Amino acid sequence: MKALALEHLQEALLGEGGVQGDRRFYFVGETGRLISNKDFPAFQLIRASYDDAVDVLTLTLADGREIAGRVERGEEVTTSFHRRPRHARLVIGPWSRALSEVVGEPLRLVEPSTSGVDRGRNGAATLLGTASLGALGSTLGVEAVDGRRFRMNFGIEGLGAHEEDAWIGRRIAIGDAVVIPHGNVGRCVVTKQNPDTAVSDLDTLGGLAEYRGDVETTEPLPFGIHAGVVRSGRVRVGDVVALA
């Protein structure tokens, strides 16, 4: 679910719409605008799991309470997803009310009719070389930077720092899938938030501005790349990632 705690998979099916099941649902406010952890950092302390076989959605709140039920689709609505209109159906069930109580504002859970990735088909997948985390950590003077801050689909070991930037425009095989990176992922304040506490405790944007401010990029404050999928396929932890 968009903006909630990350789920780490051992294996995923990557298709034109992104990782199967990724961002299947999201929350909107009263006006239909997408609500994320930029609005409510504590969102990322809430875990979501969806059982496709029985259509059961479970949210686990930060205090351990669970809210589970069978998903029922309601009326169609037009939401504002990163300022772009996106059709979705209201999800009927206990989750909207429960999350509204957590954040103190009325929220509605929706299921988009198409993939919920941020940058459309050209951003169906996001990739980050783990060495880039080391480079940012060195700039910030910290031992390690938690990769979950950047909420990427795939982390890649064995590259030099920001070597993945050079892949833009080239065909990259990742497991059984093939992707073409189309640009850099520009960063926002959410990356300052500690994924375990939801507290902003690291000046990631300051660090990026300091050592990446002059980099030629498709989005400001770049960290990682986004890609379109040209061949769908299964991707497993440990798969080789290489030029195709």
Added chain:
Amino acid sequence: MRAAVVGHVEWVDFARVPRWPAAGSIVHATDVWSDPAGGGAVVARQIALLAGRCELFTAFGEDETGRAAVRRLAQLGIDVHVQHPPRSATRRAWTHIDDGGERTITVLGDKLLPAGPLPLEGYDLVFFVSGDVPALRSARRARFLAAALREQPTLREAGVPLDLLVGSANDPTERYDGSLDARLVVTTDGANGGLANGEPFRATDPPVQVVDTYGAGDSFGAALAFALARGDELSDALELAARAGSAVLGGRGPYTAQLPLNS
């Protein structure tokens, strides 16, 4: 109608046997199955069938049994709010169903009670099966509050007025001394019907073959609360409740024959 149930659930292994085993004897089950059951689950499922949806506030241990129970309850159309009391295990039970359909239950472990306060503002109906005193006080925020007779010490301690108090006349643990502030008290007596504020009412004829009595009383109470909360006259509500209690008798386990709204 916005409806919720506060109550316990246990994971029940059911076994159909020719007869309840006498001391020292062995019986062979002819059918075995498992389901989350107990008062909270059965009442919530019956209300979900009648009202369209029903939320259940309950508690499980953080274990595989609890996870399986949540998944199954959601499949049954119940929206489940789960608490995990520290260092607790999901309660289990064995239930023998004999050839006459009578159920005999052995419970294993402590009843895990949902703890309050609970977010029960704005509900049309809350049915309190079990829970702690703050949970019951939260339940009183509902427009209509029903409660099961089996938790009388909690009902007495909370001291909240009840719109409906319902239980069995034949269960010694549900014997009622009249000390609670309840607008309507209904006790059931199986095929004899029961009493509503002291006035007798009739049972519905049971199905031709009684398969299983598990859940009949709870389904009766759930349907009665639903009907009264939506504004039915008492006689109509009792008629619906009697049909709901009777319907369950015709199915295997508590869920296969519960009464749907349009029956």
